Amino acid sequence: MKYTLPLLALTLVSTLASASSILVKDADIYASSGLMVKTNLYIENGKIAAIGERTPLTADLEIQGLGMSVTAGLFNSSTQLGTVEVNAIEQTVDFYSENEAVTASLRIAEAFNPRSTLIPHNRVHGLTHSLLVPESATHLFSGQVALVQLGNQPKVIHQSLAVALDFTEHGVSLMGGSRAAALVQLRQALDDAKDFSRNRKAALAGEHRDYVLSYADLAALEPVVNGTKPLLVRTNRASDISTILNLAKDFQLQLILSSVLEGWMVADEIASADVPVIIDPIHNLPNSYESLGARLDNAKLLADAGVMLLFTGMDWHNTHNAYLVRQSAGNAVANGLNKSVAIAAMTTNPAQLFDAPVSGDIAVGDIADLVLWSGDPLEVTSEAELVIINGEIVPMESRALQLRDRYFERLKQ
Amino acid sequence: MKNTFLSTLIVASLLLMTGCSEYPGLDAPATRPNKDPYPSTYIVPDNAAFAILNANVLTGDGAELRDTDLLVRKGKIIALGTNLDLDASVSLIDAKGQWVTPGLIDVHSHMGVYSAPGTANHSDGNEMTSPVTAQVWAEHSVWPEDPQFEKALAGGVTTVQILPGSGNLIGGRGVTLKNIPSITVQGMKFPGAPYSLKMACGENPKRVYGSRNTLPSTRMGNMAGYRAAWIEASDYKKSWDDYISDAEAGKDVDPPSRNLRLETLEGVLQGDIRIHNHCYKADEMAQMIDMSKEFGYEIAAFHHAVEAYKAAPMLAENDICGVMWADWWGFKQEAFDMVRENIALVDYAQACAIIHSDDPIQIQRLNQEIAKAMSAGNRMGLDISPAKAFRWGTYNAAKSLGLEDKIGSIALGKNADIVLWTEHPLSVYSHASKVWIDGALRFDRDDPSVQPTSDFNLGIIKAGAVRP
Numbered sequence: 051m052k053y054t055l056p057l058l059a060l061t062l063v064s065t066l067a068s069a070s071s072i073l074v075k076d077a078d079i080y081a082s083s084g085l086m087v088k089t090n091l092y093i094e095n096g097k098i099a100a101i102g103e104r105t106p107l108t109a110d111l112e113i114q115g116l117g118m119s120v121t122a123g124l125f126n127s128s129t130q131l132g133t134v135e136v137n138a139i140e141q142t143v144d145f146y147s148e149n150e151a152v153t154a155s156l157r158i159a160e161a162f163n164p165r166s167t168l169i170p171h172n173r174v175h176g177l178t179h180s181l182l183v184p185e186s187a188t189h190l191f192s193g194q195v196a197l198v199q200l201g202n203q204p205k206v207i208h209q210s211l212a213v214a215l216d217f218t219e220h221g222v223s224l225m226g227g228s229r230a231a232a233l234v235q236l237r238q239a240l241d242d243a244k245d246f247s248r249n250r251k252a253a254l255a256g257e258h259r260d261y262v263l264s265y266a267d268l269a270a271l272e273p274v275v276n277g278t279k280p281l282l283v284r285t286n287r288a289s290d291i292s293t294i295l296n297l298a299k300d301f302q303l304q305l306i307l308s309s310v311l312e313g314w315m316v317a318d319e320i321a322s323a324d325v326p327v328i329i330d331p332i333h334n335l336p337n338s339y340e341s342l343g344a345r346l347d348n349a350k351l352l353a354d355a356g357v358m359l360l361f362t363g364m365d366w367h368n369t370h371n372a373y374l375v376r377q378s379a380g381n382a383v384a385n386g387l388n389k390s391v392a393i394a395a396m397t398t399n400p401a402q403l404f405d406a407p408v409s410g411d412i413a414v415g416d417i418a419d420l421v422l423w424s425g426d427p428l429e430v431t432s433e434a435e436l437v438i439i440n441g442e443i444v445p446m447e448s449r450a451l452q453l454r455d456r457y458f459e460r461l462k463q
Numbered sequence: 464m465k466n467t468f469l470s471t472l473i474v475a476s477l478l479l480m481t482g483c484s485e486y487p488g489l490d491a492p493a494t495r496p497n498k499d500p501y502p503s504t505y506i507v508p509d510n511a512a513f514a515i516l517n518a519n520v521l522t523g524d525g526a527e528l529r530d531t532d533l534l535v536r537k538g539k540i541i542a543l544g545t546n547l548d549l550d551a552s553v554s555l556i557d558a559k560g561q562w563v564t565p566g567l568i569d570v571h572s573h574m575g576v577y578s579a580p581g582t583a584n585h586s587d588g589n590e591m592t593s594p595v596t597a598q599v600w601a602e603h604s605v606w607p608e609d610p611q612f613e614k615a616l617a618g619g620v621t622t623v624q625i626l627p628g629s630g631n632l633i634g635g636r637g638v639t640l641k642n643i644p645s646i647t648v649q650g651m652k653f654p655g656a657p658y659s660l661k662m663a664c665g666e667n668p669k670r671v672y673g674s675r676n677t678l679p680s681t682r683m684g685n686m687a688g689y690r691a692a693w694i695e696a697s698d699y700k701k702s703w704d705d706y707i708s709d710a711e712a713g714k715d716v717d718p719p720s721r722n723l724r725l726e727t728l729e730g731v732l733q734g735d736i737r738i739h740n741h742c743y744k745a746d747e748m749a750q751m752i753d754m755s756k757e758f759g760y761e762i763a764a765f766h767h768a769v770e771a772y773k774a775a776p777m778l779a780e781n782d783i784c785g786v787m788w789a790d791w792w793g794f795k796q797e798a799f800d801m802v803r804e805n806i807a808l809v810d811y812a813q814a815c816a817i818i819h820s821d822d823p824i825q826i827q828r829l830n831q832e833i834a835k836a837m838s839a840g841n842r843m844g845l846d847i848s849p850a851k852a853f854r855w856g857t858y859n860a861a862k863s864l865g866l867e868d869k870i871g872s873i874a875l876g877k878n879a880d881i882v883l884w885t886e887h888p889l890s891v892y893s894h895a896s897k898v899w900i901d902g903a904l905r906f907d908r909d910d911p912s913v914q915p916t917s918d919f920n921l922g923i924i925k926a927g928a929v930r931p
Contacts, residue, residue, distance in 0.1 A: 138666070138795040168793065334931060335823055336610055338580050342923045346931040365824045370793035377831065380891035385931055430831045430891045431838040450792075454802040454843065457772050461812050 069110035069443065070095055072418075074436075077115030080122075080390065080427055081412040082398050091120055093418045096441020101414055113436065119427045121393055122410045123178025123419040123439060125400035126372040127328040128308060128362035131180045132162040132169060132198060134369060146187040154213050154274075155266035156193030158184040164204035168370055170448040173200045175373035176421040176434040179207070179406055181328075181362075183282065183308070186216035189224055190236055194270060195282055197404045201439035211404055212306060213274050217285040217294055219340050229290065233297070239263055240301050243271035280304035282328075287340040288315035295323050306403075308362075311341035314348045317355035326403055327352060330363035330375075331382035349395075350386035359395040360403065380428035393427065408440060417441050493710030495703055496721055498735065501602065503652035505641060508903040512536040514549055515881070518558035521888065523565035523857030524872040527850035533563070535879040538901035543875060556897075562888050564853060565873050566621025566880030566900065567829045568860035570739070570786055571766050571819035574612055575605035575625055575640075575648070579823065585609075589628030590635060594672050594679060595692045597660065598723035599635035601625045605648040610917040611823040616642050616906050617914070617931075618827035619882035619895035622653065622861075622870055626766075629663035629741040630671045632679065632688045636727055637661055637739060639864055641900055644915045657737050657865040659763070660727060662689070664742035664751060665797045686750060693758040696728030703729070737763040737865055739786075743797040745773035752781055764863040766819060769798045772805045775812030784815035784863040788825075789835040806855055807840025807847055817863055818855045829856045834889035849889050878902075 072093040079086040079101065091098065092105035100106070135142035144161035159182065172180075178200055184193035194210040215221070217232070225232035242261045246268040252258040254265060261268060273279035281303050283294050291310055298305040307313070308328040313320060320327060331349035336342045345351075353359055362368050363378030379392040394410075401410025408419035418438045425432040437444040513535055520528040534542035534549065542548075549555070576588035587604035590596045605625055615623065621642055627634035639656035640648070664685065673680030679688045702719040709716045730736035738755070742748050742765040755762050764784040765771065769792065771778060771785035778785050787809070792801030802808070809816040818833050820826035837852035861871025870878050879902035886893035898906040907913035911929045924930050 134793075136793055136796050136799060332824055334614060334827075335579050336919070336923070337823075338582070342580075343930075365822075367791065371790055374790070377835075377891065381828070381831075384892045384894065428891060430834040431841075431889060433838060433842050450802050453800055454772075454804050454808075457802070458804075458808065458843065461772075461775060461808060 071106075071109040072111045072113070072438075072443075073105060073109035074113045074115040074118075074120060074422055077422065078119040079412050080119060080393050082390075082394065083413065085390070088116070091115075091412070093438070096418055098412060098414055098416045098418050101412070113422065115422060117425065118435060119423045119425065119432075120412060121421055121423065121427045122397035122401070122412055123408065123421055123437070124176050124373065124376060124396045125360075125404075125406075125410065126177060126180045126362050126368060126375040126396070127360040127400050128183050128330075128368055129180040129372045130158075130182060130185070130369045131172065131200070131372055132164065132166045132204065133158055133182060135163075135166060135168070145182070146185040146192065148187050150188040151264055152193075153189040153191040153263060153267045154193060154270040155264065156184055157196070157209055158182045158193055159196035159198075159206045159209045162196070162198060162206055167449045169200050169204050171450055172371070172373045173437060173439065173444050174434060174446050174448050174451070176376065176423070176437055177373040178408070178419050178421075178437070178439045179400070180372055181211070181400070181404060183214050186221050186224060190215050190217060190221045190232060191239070191267065191271075192216055197406060199407070199440060202442055202444060207407060208405065210270075210279070212280040212282040213270060214282045214284070217283050217290055218309065219286075219338055221284070229293075233293070235262075236297070239271065240275055243268045243275045247272045247276060274303060275301060277302050277304055280306045282306045282308055284308040286311040286338075288312040288343065290340065291316050292319060295319055295325065298325075299323070310352075311348065312343040313357075314345065314351035315343055317352050317357060320352065321356040326358040326360060326399070328360045328362055330365065330368070330378050331361065331385070331387070332364050332378045346381065346385040347387075349382040349392070353387055353391050358399055358403075359391065360400050361392070361395040376428060377430055380430065383428055389428065493707045493716075493718065495707070496726065498730070501600075501649060501652075503654040504647065504649045505643075505645075505652060505654055507538040507901040510538070510902050510904075511554055512552060513554045513556060513902075514547065515556045515558050515563060515883065518561055518563040518883070520873055521562065521564045521850050521853045522873045523853055524874065525851050525854050525858070527848065533873060533881075535881070535899070535902045538879055538903070540873060540875060540877050540879050540881075543873065556883070558883055561896070562884045562886070562893075563873065564619070564882050564884065564888050565857045565871055565877075566882055566898065567619045567856045568622040568864070568871060569615070569620055569820050569826050569829060570624045570764065570817060570860050570863055571821045572615070572623045572625055572826055573628065573821070574615065574623060574823060574826070575607065575609045576601055576627065578606045578609035579611050589630040591628075591630040591671050594631050594668055594677075594688050595633045595724065596627075596631050596635050597633045597692070597725070597727040599627060600638065601627050601636060601661075602638040602648050602652065605638070605640070605651075607645050607648055607651060608917045608919050610919050611826075612642055613644070613915055613917060614823070615826045616898060617895060617908075618829065619884070619888075619898055620826055620829065621880040621882075621898065621900045621905075622864075622866070623826075624659060624739070624864060626659070626661045626739060629661070629667045632663060632668045632685055633692060633728070634661040634663060636736070639866070643900055643905055653866070655869075657735065658727075658730065659737045659739045659864070660731055662738060662740040662751075664740065664747040665744060666795050667741070682747070686754070689754060690757070692728060693732075693754070696725050696732055697758060699725035700729045700732050731760045732758065734761070737761075737863075739764050739766055739863070741766045743767050743769045743795075745770040745777075748774045749777060752777065752783070763865070764815075764817065767798070767821065769801050769805065771814075771816075772802055772808040773800075775809045775814050778809065779812055779814035782815070784817050784859060785809045786817045786819045786863065787836075788821075789818065789832040789839070803835070803839035804843055804845075806836040807843070807845050810840070810847070810851070810855070811845055815859050815862060816855050817859045830888045830893065831891055834891075837889065849887070852889070
């Protein structure tokens with residue numbers, strides 16, 4: 051562990067933002083191929099050009115990385131970044147709608163604000179991409195899931211990766227309060243979407259039967275029932291997870307599970323269905339009757355069963371402090387998860403599953419999307435020294451840092 | 464015959480009224496009502512003396528001791544140093560290379576008053592039926608079986624202050640508990656700990672009551688509400704002061720009627736009850752400080768003090784602690800001006816800086832929250848050592864509770880509230896390995912028989928199983 055941190059990055063990097071070549075010397079590199087200890091990393095024109103002995107001896111920007119580490123840029127796989135500024139100020143909150151006429155058709159990406167002050171705050175701490183997941187306020191279906199990149203020009207990468215559905219106690223409460231009633235309505239919606247898909251022209255011409263959901267919602271569900279787009283289902287109780295797995299099988303849906311606080315109890319079922327899960331490994335409290343089995347080694351037990359993990363967190367700070375996904379990952383490792391598996395859950399796994407423009411890895415030829423950490427990559431006392439997103443160095447600037455500097459000047463007097 | 468019967472009745476009723484005074488109705492002194500009607504029943508368990516040897520110690524009050532031994536007897540730390548004189552009756556724990564700290568203290572928790580599961584029946588923390596509810600006491604809501612307590616214990620938390628919520632201007636009394644399993648809250652109450660009073664600035668009270676179209680609906684309404692309460696409390700205090708001085712002067716006077724609401728506020732004016740004030744913003748802290756001077760009381764701490772770094776010199780000057788998170792922000796406008804260096808900057812300005820959780824997840828790892836706050840400070844060049852940072856969860860927290868003479872540091876004569884860690888306590892990979900409270904082992908990571916679980920978990924967690 052390091053307690054005294056070098057102060058190189060804040061000043062050096064901002065002056066060399068345009069460096070066309072970067073050499074990081076002797077850092078520990080965490081790649082999907084394995085850990086490379088005390089290894090050089092050379093980046094040229096935004097790409098990883100060489101690793102190890104073949105790196106050049108000089109570069110525009112040279113950083114002594116001994117005792118530091120490099121990982122791919124971090125993903126948080128469940129956030130509302132760019133769609134909320136202050137939660138208690140409803141005018142700034144766009145990640146759910148109370149309009150009952152808009153469910154699966156809501157595209158959270160259309161509300162994304164690339165100038166949100168939350169984005170620089172998160173990227174200076176190593177978050178390079180995040181999944182935007184809408185929340186349910188009127189229906190099980192909350193809308194369409196997007197991927198955003200948090201670089202110097204934050205942008206939406208994918209408008210609609212999946213349709214999100216809330217089958218937690220909250221979602222069920224919106225459908226009349228019984229899981230059984232919610233499932234009736236869910237099957238009806240999926241059947242309707244299939245019917246709509248088969249009779250689209252007649253339906254839009256008003257020459258077909260009525261549906262509960264709007265045409266826009268049914269159109270949004272069409273690729274889901276046709277098996278070309280995943281349904282992302284938030285659910286927690288072990289029996290609810292099984293129910294959703296069975297439903298996905300019946301309807302031949304692609305499925306991603308989210309939250310799964312009791313996932314460890316049905317880990318084998320999830321694994322044999324080959325369904326990836328988005329989880330926050332920090333939870334261990336019986337906060338509700340759907341999470342009586344929550345435990346800190348949920349991530350480890352799921353991974354042991356062969357389930358692909360994607361991480362979010364930490365707890366409800368998954369938007370303003372979405373970078374704290376790293377602390378959740380560290381706690382998963384403290385509770386038994388393999389460290390490279392934990393890092394993959396924030397890098398390669400989401401990059402691949404969500405078809406990101408970066409690899410989520412550190413390999414020659416890849417676009418540089420990475421973080422240099424002052425120490426162990428999961429340690430709470432490690433700080434981001436250098437953040438590169440999609441080949442570009444990110445300036446270490448944020449509203450919080452401006453406030454800090456303003457008041458430190460006053461306190462020094 | 465008739466007269467004798469009557470006079471017997473009168474004597475009997477006098478006895479009933481005054482208790483068993485030797486001279487009924489005559490010399491009983493005029494007093495205020497009992498200040499401790501729900502007393503602690505906690506007793507320090509009998510435990511054999513033990514010593515922890517060769518440990519690295521963060522003392523909790525700012526020092527780091529390497530390769531140190533400490534001896535615990537009758538619940539107290541009675542020796543600290545090297546080559547201690549230990550007789551054969553002392554059991555030994557070799558902690559070579561391991562780290563020891565005082566038990567962590569969370570001065571802002573709602574465990575027991577917002578228990579898990581978080582269902583409506585467990586919502587006992589906010590009496591939002593009137594903006595000033597100084598008459599309610601958090602301890603009367605605490606459910607001792609809340610399964611959150613045991614998880615905080617596994618994180619090394621030995622003392623917690625349980626507060627009412629922040630929906631009201633004056634929310635009620637807080638209580639300080641030892642984090643031990645008990646059937647009753649009285650069994651957890653920290654003997655002799657002062658009571659606290661929860662007050663709240665800013666958005667919450669004005670939102671709650673403004674939405675009902677009653678005062679306060681504005682920040683100026685907030686101030687008017689507190690001040691009206693302190694005026695009432697000052698009058699109430701005077702009525703009792705007058706009663707006691709008149710009675711002592713031999714006058715035949717009746718005591719004033721009791722008023723629970725004003726009794727608590729009077730306790731603040733007398734200096735018995737400590738103000739713990741939910742207050743995010745620097746400008747509102749200044750108003751609260753002026754108000755404390757207007758009515759003659761002191762403020763122990765500002766909680767959720769997101770803008771404490773702006774107010775740090777004012778906090779230092781008035782000896783008020785800033786109680787802070789490492790990084791929470793943005794959920795309300797008053798929490799928008801967060802800096803990760805908040806705790807470090809308050810410490811830099813030589814004010815009393817404290818970490819708190821207000822959260823059943825983060826209370827389980829206050830050590831990590833301290834570590835993040837330290838790291839942010841070091842990143843800006845403040846050079847904060849782990850020993851100095853650990854004060855934020857130990858000595859400084861004890862000071863805000865008025866308990867710094869009993870807990871919050873590894874020092875001679877202090878209560879033996881001790882945590883042995885698996886790794887450096889400021890590492891994300893570290894776990895509390897053993898936790899002692901008053902010298903009694905309350906948690907042992909390696910021994911399931913010393914990992915207490917709530918009645919609630921029986922039948923959910925299999926018998927004998929341990930769930931992290």
